[in-house]
Amino acid sequence: MKKQIADFLIVGGGVIGISVARSLSHKYPQAIIKLLEKEKEVSQHTSGRNSGVLHAGFYYSTESLKAKFCKEGNVRWTEYCDEFKLPIRKCGKLVVPKNQGEVEYMHDLFKQGMKNNVPLHMITAEEAKKIDSNVRGYGKEFIWSPITSTVDTKALLKFMVQLIDRFQLQFRDETHDKNPNFEILRSNEFKQPKSKDTPNVLLTQNGDQIHYKYLINAAGQQALNIAQEYGFGKDLDYFPIKGIYSISDRPLDHIYKTLVYPVPLKGAYFLGVHSTITVDGYLKVGPTVSPAFSWENYHGFQNLKFNELYRIIKNYCHLLVSDQRKLIWTFITEEMPKHSIKRLVNDVSKIHFIGPEEQKAFKSFYRPGIRAQLINKKSMKMHNDFILEFGDNQLHILNIVSPGFTCALPVADYIVDQIALKLDK
Template structure:
């Protein structure tokens, strides 16, 4: 009998396991990951940005935990000699109508306690010589790191404290009784006093397997990326973002210098026809049918039809994708870009047709379910783990 079983070996599940082993030394913990490697999905396909928290509503979990988590992440990297760089970012307005949105975002950054400054075109050129903009926000508390490396170190720390990690272990059924929970997996059955669901793209299904009515469903969005050829890396010094559309849940195509020196451009965001659909041709009937028969999806799709069509067109046309990038760096050409790895974002959509904007966590007597943890969850992961553990009873109290 385990004290705690965590479903999901991504960075949120591993951070939660790490926090549990710190808070309750000697606790019997198991982490179950269906893939044969840790951090395979959202963590392993992450852009590597350490987010500042500027975008998020003051007082929200995202705002609080991204700022707190960013510092905890840096401390963890310092302790374990993981490379990272606080390179900073610029959020750039390229048209007059974006300036009021830029100003609102600047004020939000100040409300969130961030070191941000409004800068003009000349100052922008000093930071990013090849970027175009009529105004920008300089955000100093943004950086880059390899989150897969962080996840692997978290796993090592868990195991050194006595926790166990099981790979290739897919959860197939969950049953609850007076003793705790029985978790049936592909090759093994686990018994636990407490369950923590960090299953990312499948978190709603894990919650449903335990019999929870969550009022939401995961809708997968594929983030499609290109990257600059090595001879064009000099065009991007740090991180260059557009002013986001406040009515759309994605940040728009941007440039990200990775910790390994590569420069990614994107993402384009389109509905994925498979929960783990990293390619345009990926399709799973169950995943597709769940979205198409979910009335809330059609409600949100109709409300965002214009933006959604822009994303689809960018997905189908590299030329259109490049035009979006040229708003930020006019020198970029089609031939400068090669296809890169895509990612899939697990986005919670409530039954009333609203995209869940904040982290969404549900608890009951024997379980905690993280049901919406897209970006900036990697940045905030260690803080998310601590926050979850603050409300989880100790082994002797369950």
């Protein structure tokens, strides 16, 4: 058994955990910061499996944390990529209605963007064609978001990790005998000691003790389980949602120049099937929206755990008898058929035309991602914003769903400022 000491212990090596580590190292350069990660590398789950889009921030209600941080996050990630010459595709995004019913809500979205001070333009269909000749849509004008971009999220986070602690970070396992200011520890599992005499201690899988002054739970899909062990998030439960894209087998950026999204359904939690140009020029179409039956159930029966499966099925049963049951029927009638590549490509082609030759490039699905969506146990409604639950010496970061990656840098700074206020009392 080995004893580890940390001023700040972060659980989770995704974009939020890494960004918080970065902000803490700037705020407290002498502090000992340890990050506990169960995988061999960082960003193996939600952060490395998302769309790679830096969102502009016009979908979200003005009072939300999403709106508060999205535009700033977009700007800061863009500056970060420019400063360190990391790949970024500044391609912008078009939002396109498919029928008259969507035109009015498109204008509502534009007004929301204006409230959020997001750079947006209402452009004519002819102007949109000059940006990308393959755009399709209903009506005479579309939304143009010039600051929307795409990045390689996994490469970006790996680079960020290398910069923390004066560019000297190495990925170390638990047997490393040094105690640098910032260190990543590996452990598949951890738990609190049974004794209440050691409240600020975690036990790793091999029995090592990590003594900390402040705990930051940024564990993504696993975050709610951890929070509930400490008495937080009692009214919340999991509703994980799997999204799957198909990706072209060759670059198509000589044909497709921008991202094209539909106008989402009013009040919907998802942005709809769309097209995305990756940093290296491939075209992604999707995502499908379907249930995940365990926190890391990416394929078929992979990573299924009975306790997680039971919990999720129970929530679906409750949804079926609640006023949210329409969501289940949407999954069944509209989303499940999209698990055909042909159907997915055809749906996208309604707003971003994909010709017969280009359709042949879509032969397989891309790596799926799972949205760490939470619901309220009583109302059975999805939470639409990030959730930060503070304790005396701990913080639980929950429901970091889209645009979580985009918001990560300013969210991390905000979190560290809040921690500093509590520590200074």
